[in-house]
Every structure is written in structure tokens, then in C-alpha cells.
């Protein structure tokens with residue numbers, strides 16, 4: 001199936017590694033011009049090199065901290081001045097601080113709100129009018145399975161990310177008439193370097209192999225394994241295409257069958 005994405009421009013945030021990088025790689029392989037961004041220049045440069053090498057795509061890397069409004073401003077301006085437009089916004093964020101309610105401070109809540117909600121609002125504000133003027137756009141928000149099934153030690157994710165489901169529905173209704181769709185992704189357990197590192201630490205502490213740790217962690221996932229970052233990328237690529245023009249305002253679970261609730 002030709003997704004018809006060749007020549008489109010995508011801005012993918014938090015994309016120097018993990019899920020964000022997986023998304024950027026898949027889009028680049030589909031012929032999309034990609035803007036990647038994260039906080040660390042060295043990681044970004046490495047990510048850019050990887051993407052360019054495997055896809056030959058045009059890739060712009062911009063350092064930006066999503067919790068800093070001026071950085072978000074600069075990111076969108078640089079993307080626009082390099083590529084002219086942004087057709088596809090893929091909002092992904094770094095992981096919020098783990099912790100239970102009693103462990104988290106009020107500052108932690110404020111930071112998580114900037115990281116997981118306000119940055120999404122700032123980015124959307126800066127790209128959506130240009131999409132309206134061209135009558136086409138894709139707004140895609142990467143969240144988490146915690147919207148469906150809270151995880152005890154991730155109270156910030158359980159709570160703050162839920163607001164993105166409201167944002168997605170609101171944007172879908174308001175901007176649907178302009179050829180723009182807004183959707184969210186609720187991914188389950190995805191094997192990134194960060195997760196692999198956690199597995200290595202646990203393996204060392206318990207004196208077992210990394211494979212054994214990952215196997216134990218995967219027991220509750222019907223697919224029997226963690227997902228791969230590029231598997232989130234395939235979903236993003238489809239949602240970004242014209243083939244998905246009728247999917248609007250949806251929150252889509254991609255979790256190997258982990259979450260047990262029906263809706």
C-alpha cells in the first residue's frame with residue numbers, strides 16, 4: 001500500500017532515541033522530510049546520521065527542551081524556515097518522573113504538566129493555523145497505556161496524560177472541517193534502550209540473565225514480547241496518510257493485547 005507521504009514534512013518531538021526515533025525513522029523511510037528534536041545535541045546528531053544513512057531523507061535536527069516555551073518557539077520557527085510547512089505534528093515527550101502521589105512534590109506536578117500537556121498545546125498552537133490555511137494536516141499525540149490502565153508508580157503519567165485525550169477530541173471537532181485529523185496513540189510496553197538498561201540493572205541485581213528478566217516482564221503481554229519502536233512508527237505513518245482520513249478524534253491502543261478492558 002502506498003501511503004502517499006512522499007514530500008510531506010513531519011515534526012517529531014522527543015526523537016533522539018526510543019519511540020520518537022522509531023517514528024522518525026519510519027516516516028523518513030516513507031519519503032517524509034523529518035524534523036527531529038530533543039535536549040541533547042550529541043544524541044540528536046547521532047539520530048540524524050542514522051536516519052539519513054538508512055533512508056536518504058532530508059532531516060533537520062533542532063535542540064529543544066519541550067518544557068521551555070522559547071525552545072518550542074525556536075523549534076517550530078526553524079522547521080518552518082527550513083521546510084516551509086509542517087504537515088504532520090507527532091507529539092512525543094520524555095518520560096515523566098516516576099513515583100506515587102506521596103512521593104511526588106508540587107514542583108514535580110508543575111514540571112510534568114509542562115512536559116506532557118503544555119508543550120503539546122504550545123506546539124499545536126504554532127502549527128495548526130498553517131495547516132488550516134492549506135486545508136490539510138495531521139496532529140498525532142503519543143501518550144501511554146496509562147490512560148486506560150493506571151500504573152501505581154506512575155501517578156504523573158496516569159493523571160496528566162489523560163488531558164491529551166480531551167485535547168485530541170476537542171481538536172478533532174474544531175479542525176476536522178479543515179482537512180485536519182487529530183488522534184492519539186496509547187502504546188504499551190515498548191523495548192527501548194531505556195527499558196533495556198532497566199532490564200540489565202535488574203538482571204545484575206537478581207543474578208539472572210537479561211533475557212530472563214525481559215521474559216518475566218513480558219508474561220502479562222499476550223503477544224509474548226515487548227513492542228518495537230518502529231511498530232509505533234508504522235501506526236503513525238498510517239494515521240498520517242490520506243488512507244486514515246476518516247480516523248479522527250481516536251485514541252488508539254497498541255499494546256500486544258496487554259490492557260484487558262473492552263473499550
Ligand code: NAD
Pocket residue numbers: 013014015016017018019020037038039040043064065066067092093094095096115142143144145187188189190191192193194195
Ligand atoms: P526514551 O527515554 O527512550 O526517549 C525519550 C526521548 O525524549 C529522548 O529522545 C529524550 O532525549 C527526549 N526528551 C526527554 N525529555 C525531554 C524534554 N524535556 N524535552 C525534549 N525532549 C526530551 O523514552 P521512550 O521509552 O521512547 O518513551 C517515550 C514516551 O513514551 C515517554 O513519555 C514514555 O513515558 C512513554 N511511554 C513509554 C513506554 C515504553 O514502554 N517505552 C510505554 C508507555 C509510554
